[in-house]
Amino acid sequence: MxxxxxxxxxxxxxxxxxxxxxxxxxxxxxxxxxxxxxxxxxxxxxxxxxxxxxxxxxxxxxxxxxxxxxxxxxxxxxxxxISLFAGVETMLRTLAENDVQLALVTSDSEANARAKLGATAALFSHFDCAASLFGKPAKFRRVIARANVAPARAIAIGDEVRDIEAARAVGIACGAVCWGYAAPAALRAHAPDIVFERMDDIARTLCRAEIVGRMSEA
The missing domain is CATH 1.10.150 (DNA polymerase; domain 1)
Structure with a gap:
């Protein structure tokens, strides 16, 4: 799906x-x-x-x-x-153009998040910020409800073990990136659904899923 x-x-x-x-x-x-x-x-x-x-x-x-x-x-x-990683804007734009809603859930404030994202902030449909250290599950649930999608069609993408744990707590897929705070080996030990080794892997993987889904519906 x-x-x-x-x-x-x-x-x-x-x-x-x-x-x-x-x-x-x-x-x-x-x-x-x-x-x-x-x-x-x-x-x-x-x-x-x-x-x-x-x-x-x-x-x-x-x-x-x-x-x-x-x-x-x-x-x-x-x-x-604090700058965007290389390739972020292209990746986010590709997802948005392929009808994937974008949401941001972070412990940082929305003002800080928008300042860091710059023009790419406009690509996001949902912001739920200032999460407590272990408060992401509740925010994931709110975002899923606002987006009006089934949990099976949502994926949380982060760079820490707690991102994987939060996604599992609400029954959604979890993707782990290899370029952030946690070591890739630590993330793999928690068996995320998808491991992204490169930035362009995100759009390639998610958009391929979108294309496959559309073909199966045709």
């Missing part, structure tokens, strides 16, 4: 914010009292789940809302430093 809705994550999926994260994380750690990240810690964190990262860095869970608000403010100030 072809996909009618693609729900995208933002950071690490559409925009290359990992370098900004590495420059910023220790300032945030000092401000909120959790463990700093050493250079030698980075690769291990890329292989860990979100819960494992929070535990390893000794992040007080009760501080997560304040940390998220602070991070959104910092991202807004650094918007000019």
């Amino acid at each position: 072809p996909y009618a809705l693609a729900i995208f994550d933002l950071d690490g999926t559409l925009v290359d914010s990992f370098p900004w994260f590495l420059r910023t994380i220790n300032d945030v750690a000092d401000r909120f009292g959790f463990r700093r990240v050493a250079d030698e810690d980075v690769e291990g964190l890329r292989h860990a789940s979100t819960r494992e990262i929070l535990s390893g860095l000794e992040v007080p869970l009760w501080k997560l809302p304040a940390i998220a608000r602070h991070a959104r403010r910092l991202k807004g100030e650094a918007a000019a430093e």
Whole structure:
């Protein structure tokens, strides 16, 4: 069955914010009292789940809302430093032209997301932003309802294990990208429905599904 809705994550999926994260994380750690990240810690964190990262860095869970608000403010100030990955605009435009609705679900604010996406923001039909760290399932459900599509025709595409978990929680397909925050091996260990190794794999795979679906209906 072809996909009618693609729900995208933002950071690490559409925009290359990992370098900004590495420059910023220790300032945030000092401000909120959790463990700093050493250079030698980075690769291990890329292989860990979100819960494992929070535990390893000794992040007080009760501080997560304040940390998220602070991070959104910092991202807004650094918007000019955070760019789209190469090929994002072409990929999104191709999906939209093939009748795939586009949605964005992110922990960042909608204002920050639109600033990072630039002109490509106009390609999105649905935004549900400022998600809590584990709040994506509820936002996925809202987006699916607004798009008026069956869960079987929706796919969530992200770069972290929690994106896979959120998609499974609401019964939709999950696609994992290999160029974001989590290491590809960590994502593959959770058996996502599709692994995208290159940006142009997304449009090629989803649009092929759309074409096959149309042929079967003819």
